[in-house]
Amino acid sequence: MLKLRCGIAAIAFIGMSGSALAADPLAVGRQMLAEDNPGELFIDRGKALFHEKRGPNQVSLEQCDFGLGPGNIEGAATRLPRYFPDTDSVQDLESRLVTCMVRLQGFNREDVIGKAISSPRSHGSDVENVALYITSVSNGKKMNVALRHQKEYDMYKAGEYLFYRRSGQTDFGCVQCHGESGKRIRLQDLVNMTDKKQIQEVVSTWPAYRGAHDTIRTMQWRLSDCLWQMRLPDLDYASDFTIAMTTFLHYQGNGAVIKVPGFKR
Amino acid sequence: MKKTIFKWAMLSVPALVTAGCATYPDEATTRQIAEKMVITSFSTTPETAKRLAQDASQQICSKIGDAKLTEADAAEVIKLARASIKYPQSGKLVGDWKVGDKLAHDGAGDRIRDGELEKRKENGALCQNCHGLAPDEINVGNVGPSLTGYGAQRGNSEAIAKYTYEKIYNAWAYFPCSNMPRLGATGHLTQEQIAHVVAYLIDPQSPVNKK
Numbered sequence: 001m002l003k004l005r006c007g008i009a010a011i012a013f014i015g016m017s018g019s020a021l022a023a024d025p026l027a028v029g030r031q032m033l034a035e036d037n038p039g040e041l042f043i044d045r046g047k048a049l050f051h052e053k054r055g056p057n058q059v060s061l062e063q064c065d066f067g068l069g070p071g072n073i074e075g076a077a078t079r080l081p082r083y084f085p086d087t088d089s090v091q092d093l094e095s096r097l098v099t100c101m102v103r104l105q106g107f108n109r110e111d112v113i114g115k116a117i118s119s120p121r122s123h124g125s126d127v128e129n130v131a132l133y134i135t136s137v138s139n140g141k142k143m144n145v146a147l148r149h150q151k152e153y154d155m156y157k158a159g160e161y162l163f164y165r166r167s168g169q170t171d172f173g174c175v176q177c178h179g180e181s182g183k184r185i186r187l188q189d190l191v192n193m194t195d196k197k198q199i200q201e202v203v204s205t206w207p208a209y210r211g212a213h214d215t216i217r218t219m220q221w222r223l224s225d226c227l228w229q230m231r232l233p234d235l236d237y238a239s240d241f242t243i244a245m246t247t248f249l250h251y252q253g254n255g256a257v258i259k260v261p262g263f264k265r
Numbered sequence: 266m267k268k269t270i271f272k273w274a275m276l277s278v279p280a281l282v283t284a285g286c287a288t289y290p291d292e293a294t295t296r297q298i299a300e301k302m303v304i305t306s307f308s309t310t311p312e313t314a315k316r317l318a319q320d321a322s323q324q325i326c327s328k329i330g331d332a333k334l335t336e337a338d339a340a341e342v343i344k345l346a347r348a349s350i351k352y353p354q355s356g357k358l359v360g361d362w363k364v365g366d367k368l369a370h371d372g373a374g375d376r377i378r379d380g381e382l383e384k385r386k387e388n389g390a391l392c393q394n395c396h397g398l399a400p401d402e403i404n405v406g407n408v409g410p411s412l413t414g415y416g417a418q419r420g421n422s423e424a425i426a427k428y429t430y431e432k433i434y435n436a437w438a439y440f441p442c443s444n445m446p447r448l449g450a451t452g453h454l455t456q457e458q459i460a461h462v463v464a465y466l467i468d469p470q471s472p473v474n475k476k
Contacts (some may be wrong), residue, residue: 147287148287149287150287150288152287153287153288153289153290154290154294154295154298156289157289157290157295157298157299158295158298158299158302160295160329160330161295161296161299161329162299162302162303164327164328164329164330165299165303165319165327166319166323166326166327167303167316167317167318167319167323168316168317168451169316169375169446169451169452169453170391170446170451170453171323171326171445171446171447171451172446173327176408176444177408180408182407183406183407183408184406184407184408185394185395185406185408186372186393186394186404186405186406187403187404187406188406190408228376228377228378229376231316231375231376231377231453232307232316232317232377233307233308233309233310233313233314233316233317233377234307234308234309234377234378234379234380235306235307236306236307236308239302239305239306239307240301240302240305240306241302241303241306241307242306244299244302
């Protein structure tokens, strides 16, 4: 039954992108670019960083537990965010990666977080590259985030609450721009995050190569950039706000087939 | 925690089931958890932290999911909005459409990155981000309704000028909780800036009203 429904969803989606192509001449260019995605280069960089003995402790990330046990990264990204007993918190891929870089490899947390979002036109930060590599290992697998632990339920509902929470001088919550289909900020298409299909398209394509920055970008970056435009203060990397929002979106995106790196404007 | 569960399990099986039965938190608990996140997830100064606090209208206008605004909610938001509106000292609600044109196409101002406030002489009015403007413009958003021909359709009477000024100053006076920012009431734009944007929208010479 579930399989059947996914099949219908996939057909409907192909139909939709076909008509979108006809209506939007820019989409043609975007698709051409996506077929030759420079983001692929960053996967190798992430893979090398993952296996390399690094940090004050000179160990690799191979023993990092992303939820399926130390060393098991295949499929791990499909189930994140999730609750981790050793930190007693719900973590997304990036915050978990930071935990391992600090606890296993001995890096300084502030350093890692301070460098987590790289400069435009750079080779990407360690976190960006490794997050891409780990997600890419789940390419072809379906998002399958579960709510089991109380803190996972709490994160999901907090994310939903925050999605609709308006504040600041623009009176914006997320839903003001991401609550309807077919909307744009100037020429830039906005994803409708109240539509399951569109959520699925989002959660399965980050980390992504971002053309305007000519480097790899992650969901943490995407969220902080939105909030910057909303005129809110600096959103802390890997903060609970980001985990709540990611839990809310990823859970709704369940069933989407991971295909990274995505290709964004 | 583990120890507690173990003890309960020794006592009775149903108790274990109850202890392990995680579920969605209720509305009040969700609010408490999420509001705490707002406080702990941003790097702020006392000044910038104000941007995260909600005023009474924003609280009312943050309905979750399909929850609808009640009539009482809407009335309260309209009342607060009406009370917020201030007019330029000069009394002039219609400024210079050329200045308004520039403002309408300016999407910058007052953003914060790495603790630094975007250094600008003034904030842009952000119109282009969401509204169609002059008829030949392609690089415009569509989150809000198109404003192309705004004055050509409505004229430039005093009543229209006043309505337009108030609508930009605090859109919620007319459309409670609409997506439109309360640009004057939140302090994003000054009263004089709004008067310039009014001129840009209603002046017959403005590109907005040209064919």
